[in-house]
Amino acid sequence: MARIIVVTSGKGGVGKTTSAAAIATGLALRGNKTVVIDFDVGLRNLDLIMGCERRVVYDLVNVIQGEAGLNQALIRDKRSDHLYILPASQTRDKDALTLEGVEQVLEKLAEDFDYIVCDSPAGIERGAQLAMYFADEAIVVTNPEVSSVRDSDRILGLLASKTRRAEQAQDPVVERLLITRYDPNRVDSGDMLNLEDIQEILAIKLIGLIPESEAVLRASNSGVPVTHDQDSDAGQAYSDTVARLLGDEKPLRFHQLQKKSFLSRIFGGGRR
Amino acid sequence: MKLLEFLKRERKKSASVAKERLQIIVAHQRGQRGQPDYMPMLERELLEVIRRYVEVEQDAINISLDSEDDCSVLELNVTLPNRG
Numbered sequence A: 001m002a003r004i005i006v007v008t009s010g011k012g013g014v015g016k017t018t019s020a021a022a023i024a025t026g027l028a029l030r031g032n033k034t035v036v037i038d039f040d041v042g043l044r045n046l047d048l049i050m051g052c053e054r055r056v057v058y059d060l061v062n063v064i065q066g067e068a069g070l071n072q073a074l075i076r077d078k079r080s081d082h083l084y085i086l087p088a089s090q091t092r093d094k095d096a097l098t099l100e101g102v103e104q105v106l107e108k109l110a111e112d113f114d115y116i117v118c119d120s121p122a123g124i125e126r127g128a129q130l131a132m133y134f135a136d137e138a139i140v141v142t143n144p145e146v147s148s149v150r151d152s153d154r155i156l157g158l159l160a161s162k163t164r165r166a167e168q169a170q171d172p173v174v175e176r177l178l179i180t181r182y183d184p185n186r187v188d189s190g191d192m193l194n195l196e197d198i199q200e201i202l203a204i205k206l207i208g209l210i211p212e213s214e215a216v217l218r219a220s221n222s223g224v225p226v227t228h229d230q231d232s233d234a235g236q237a238y239s240d241t242v243a244r245l246l247g248d249e250k251p252l253r254f255h256q257l258q259k260k261s262f263l264s265r266i267f268g269g270g271r272r
Numbered sequence B: 001m002k003l004l005e006f007l008k009r010e011r012k013k014s015a016s017v018a019k020e021r022l023q024i025i026v027a028h029q030r031g032q033r034g035q036p037d038y039m040p041m042l043e044r045e046l047l048e049v050i051r052r053y054v055e056v057e058q059d060a061i062n063i064s065l066d067s068e069d070d071c072s073v074l075e076l077n078v079t080l081p082n083r084g
């Protein structure tokens, strides 16, 4: 049975699309038939991050409104046979998505795919609620920063009440924390929330930690999800995250200072 | 070195301040979870009514809804000022 995973956050710009693309790519690289869906109607971006923007013909809204078949809208990834992308529409009509329409699309996709990754728009309104409604699991993307952590908690509230699993009193949506843009240097100097603090506040299981990384911008510049860049810290961190999603045990990496900087040596660089 | 140590200790603080603030906000948010959508409005209107009779602070009122097996209990706590 297909697992539906929503990548969500509440706050904008924390790395949902980056993570959805990287995780979907990682799942496909491990041999799972995966589709990643852009739910950000009006502001599609996933196609750019996946590097397929010039191959978009039809989109999710076209499919829901019956203007195109699912197979016409799905874009096969250039690099992996197991990976497909379903782009969002650029229409400004936010009501173009309907709950019934989304349900039908997901049901059809579930016949063919192992994993359905939903890239949620920011916010806690309709768009975000549609993206999470049918999810089995949620990856809550959080930056080490107060507003992001607070918004993540709001999202946890919605996952526990405004999803199909919640409304039908089934097993709850599995909630997992993905901390992104983590900077061990700033954590060490006491200017950034550390991962234990974030975990303690949100009290959900950590699925991964992605460091602040130059590789992410490079990846989006070239339209190749960062998971393909296995020389990079972020690429490896996303691979670890995918491995954990698939049930592997992986120790956490990239959360500690690599080497002591000149300054921290002078100051003693006390670790916590 | 004393000065440097001092500066460093000051700098340690912003993340722990963030943590303390978040713990309070999140506790509050979680307290409101699962409440019906009308609760904030109800709270505001109740406060308004009480204020017609007694002068109380914004945070002097505390309402919560607890569900038991077959009924819900609306609990209302109002801290009144000492009679002067």
Ligand SMILES: Nc1ncnc2c1ncn2[C@@H]1O[C@H](COP(=O)(O)OP(=O)(O)OP(=O)(O)O)[C@@H](O)[C@H]1O
Pocket (backbone or CB within 6 Å): A009, A011, A012, A013, A014, A015, A016, A017, A018, A019, A040, A045, A120, A121, A122, A180, A181, A182, A210, A211, A212, A213, A214, A216, A217, A220, A234
């Ligand atoms: N680990 C990282 N290191 C450095 N930059 C990052 C990292 N993760 C994300 N970014 C950058 O942050 C920005 C926002 O990322 P992204 O578009 O994935 O966020 P989003 O949550 O999908 O945003 P939106 O809410 O607008 O959909 C991008 O410029 C991206 O390159």
Ligand SMILES: [Mg+2]
Pocket (backbone or CB within 6 Å): A016, A017, A018, A040, A045, A119, A120, A121
């Ligand atoms: Mg996005």
